Amino acid sequence: MSRKSSISRRQFVKALAAAGAAGPLLLTSRLYSADPPPSERINLGFIGVGTMGRGHLGSFLGRKEVQVLAVCDVVAERRDSAKKIVEDHYGKQKGKDAYKGCKAFNDFRELLGLKEIDAVVIATPDHWHAIPCVMAARAKKHIYCEKPLTLTLAEGRMIAKEAKKNDIVFQTGSQQRSEYGGMFRKAAEYVRSGRIGKLKTVRIGVGDPNVPCDLPEKDVPEGTDWEMWLGQAPKRGYNEILCPKGVHDHFPAWRNYREYAGGGLADMGAHHFDIAQWALDMDASGPVKIEPPGGKEKTGLKYTYANGVEMFHGGPSGCTFEGSDGTIYVDRDKLESTPKTILEQPLDEKDVKLYKADDHRKNWLECIASKKVTICPAEVGHRSASVCHLGNVGYQLRRALKWDPVKEQFVDDEEANKLVAREMRKPWKLEG
Secondary structure (H helix, E strand, O other): OOOOOOOOHHHHHHHHHHHHHOOOOOOOHHHHOOOOOHHHOEEEEEEOOOHHHHHHHHHHHOOOOEEEEEEEOOEHHHHHHHHHHHHHHHHHHHOOOOOOOOEEEOOHHHHHOOOOOOEEEEOOOHHHOHHHHHHHHHOOOEEEEOOOOOOOHHHHHHHHHHHHHOOOOEEEOOHHHOOHHHHHHHHHHHHHOOOOOOEEEEEEEOOOOOEOOOOOOEOOOOOEOHHHHHOOOOOOOEOOOOOOOOOOOOOOHHHHEOOOOOHHHHHOHHHHHHHHHHHOOOOOOOOOEEEOOOOOOOOOOEEEOOOOOEEEEEEEEEEEEEEOOEEEEEEOOEEEEEOOHHHHOOOOOOOOOOOOOOOHHHHHHHHHHHOOOOOOOHHHHHHHHHHHHHHHHHHHHOOOEEEEOOOOEEOOOHHHHOOOOOOOOOOOOOOO
């Protein structure tokens, strides 16, 4: 990171102490009134304002119960653009030509050091989720973090532990639980209520496992802090496929590479495996066996749960649940069953009813106000991401693996257990 943007450990610890001394955020019922006063708004900071981060920024700016106070990105054009978006929005709202109330940072630790920040939205590449989440939790900041929650299995356990320990409200960005007309929730409710009989097989149609990064080195653009973008990841040269130049409008392909993410298997898998976990009532657990296909196949890996249900990586896009009495298929644009009568028969009072929310971001804000648990807290986000990580480990090692979802370790497999965590490049580390 640049000398100009760095913050010393002493400064950061002091800032965390000040934040902790302030005590938990208390919000009154007036938060959701027509015009909540500034003292009752949730002050937000944004860590990562690329394509996904800007989408979150635009949505939260339109919500009266929040005030955006700071943005952070390692690319100067992005953080300057985000700062302008915020200040133009509030300037227009307040009838001022030159509103200046949004700070911009290159280093997320400086944003976390602002005691006036109540909560953060983290929309960075996957390898940059764990450290900001843990530091934000310790600073008593509520967290909305993009999915998949982590780069490794061990990172997820650390985030879940710190979120619980510090009593912060956490939302994983697995919005299929909340949105898309409730189709995913309905599918999970019908499966759990036994409407397709005994569940036998689940098929999840998502992309390929991750691969090692082999991109050529290019010149670092002016205004891009490439060292900070890399963070904990291994040292390598810049490439705009990983970190696009300036303000971009696409989803960068860092998602494909093992050093930074979990491939397509984890990118959309964090959504669809998440729904499978929900439908299987496995939000606090996971599979016990992972069997990859032979050769170099990029699909076909099988997960087996303790109850005998088999889940396959592969099939039509979305989630297919196959039972003894029928099938339910759900994706973002479709919910159908075979026979059709399964979904035509409404659930009754004896059936399973799951957590209902129709707006994922709003659910987070409401839970900050009420101190209730969100629809996708850290533990759930961790367990869903774990399914993706287990799949990637299976494809990488190309042999059957046994997994203990309680101990979160592979059974009698030292080589596989070395992949539960990864060494972070100095000076970055997670402790505690």
